[in-house]
Amino acid sequence: MSQIKVLIVDDARFIRDHVSRIVREHFPDYHIDSAEDGEVGRKLMSAQGYDLILCDWEMPGMSGLDLLQWARKQSSYADIPFIMITSRGERDYVLKAIQAGVNDYMGKPFEDAQLVEKIKKYVGKRFETSAESRRKAAQMLAAGQTAAVAKKAKKPKGLAQLRVAAGVLRCAIKEVTLQSVQVVVKREDGIPQLLEQSVVDIEQVSGNSVAQMNGFISGLHANEKSTQTNFISVDIQFVDNDPEKLEVLTHYIASLTKNPS
Template sequence: MNKVSVLIVDDAAFIRDLVKKGLRVHFPGIRIEEAVNGRKAQQYLSRNEIDLILCDWEMPEMSGLELLAWCRSDDAHQTTPFIMVTSRGDKENVVQAVKAGVTDYIGKPFTSEQLLGKVKKALHQSGRLEALASGTNSQSAYAMAGDSVSALTGARVDAAKSLLNAPPVPGASAAGKPAVSATAPKPAVNKSLNNRGRGQLRLSGGILPCLIKDLSLKDASVLIKSASFIPQVLESAVLDLEQGEGGEVARLNGYVHAIAAAEPRADSEWLQLVLRFVDSDPKKLDYLSRQIARGTQHRHFVPGA
């Protein structure tokens, strides 16, 4: 029987590698192809058949939505299972993808259980899951995949659904400051910045409001208040960055590169994270450039002040 083939389409090599690792550990007999954007994927699909497409939404040259529309208009790929993998969780985006003919939808960041569950469901519906049965390892292999990928791409169990009603900055007050407990130190934030320098960080344990301390085209240094969970190094993350009165939001995909206490004491209530961005979409890089030019940094924020 021919191998089951999957095409992974994402402009971020980091994300492609995570998905490949999870699939290969759980489905040893699977054949994996990859493309860096929708245009490259279209060129590949024009010459080849595929059993499943896992595709990012926001990419240079051709978006995931445009690739989906092309697939559904192409005789060879009208019924090919197509899972949209994206940080866009807005209700209108989900509806837009459904109308375009998407098979399923998974939001970033996601757990290995979510990813593998969606893949198994899509392949079962297309009648191709049984082709992998003979090459699939035992449940212990599944656990190994979960352990490795969860550490890197962890998220809430129903990430995409929970994002539909998520506010821009959960727990933020009307003044634009993250809500803190009565016993927590009050951050000395430069009030002239208003909403600038705020954002929300989506991690494996949930969603946290954050303050942007430094921002570049490659990474961001953010401050978060200690929560019930501690982010892990190499954990996948999405930084939702809001700027200006128009409510413009950028969803920046990345991972936790470093984490440290922001105060010189063992019980520091503030943590400083360095996030490395993995997006190469020119639109997002342009957005970051404008953010940096406007001045999003809380340079005078002193934890515990």
């Protein structure tokens, strides 16, 4: 078998060094190259073939998304595993990456084991984001081009269970990213405590799997300007770095359908 080649693209040198160290320690036989921005990465990819791309999103000049879009237009990189490593975990960013053909999405900061599992999963595979996922992502992006449209969305994005010390609360999801979720609970069912540890069971639209995310209560808001409000919005900040949980959550975010305006 020929030597596996990995390209790391990030404008921050300490991140390139950190990722290189992880790959070198766990996969000593791999060949590693690095690039300080998307344009340098593109030139390296044009000059030789790579089996895995680990790329930052936000870089001067050619961004990670630009590099991904370019790569998917090249026959030699149409199905090469491409993992986006970035601090941007907002829903629209995830959807844009999925639409462009990303294989996976990992938020900063991350643990060594998380990156190692991603590499084990994708190296040697030719897994391409499904056309159906790209179609749904494109629809969702088109639906949310302006903040005004986004603010009009009233229907919940899904259902979940919030597990806190007082018990299990059924709730509706208002917003969700890879880092946090905002849910709505009925006041009569109980009100969580600020900074309380929690577990959020986010149900897949298909019902096939559940993302069980560990976190803590970071905010509580009355849904109405009244002491008699029946619903409370609860903000939960995730603390999980488990790659399998984040993968399930990524697919959940991608599966969300357009909210009627």
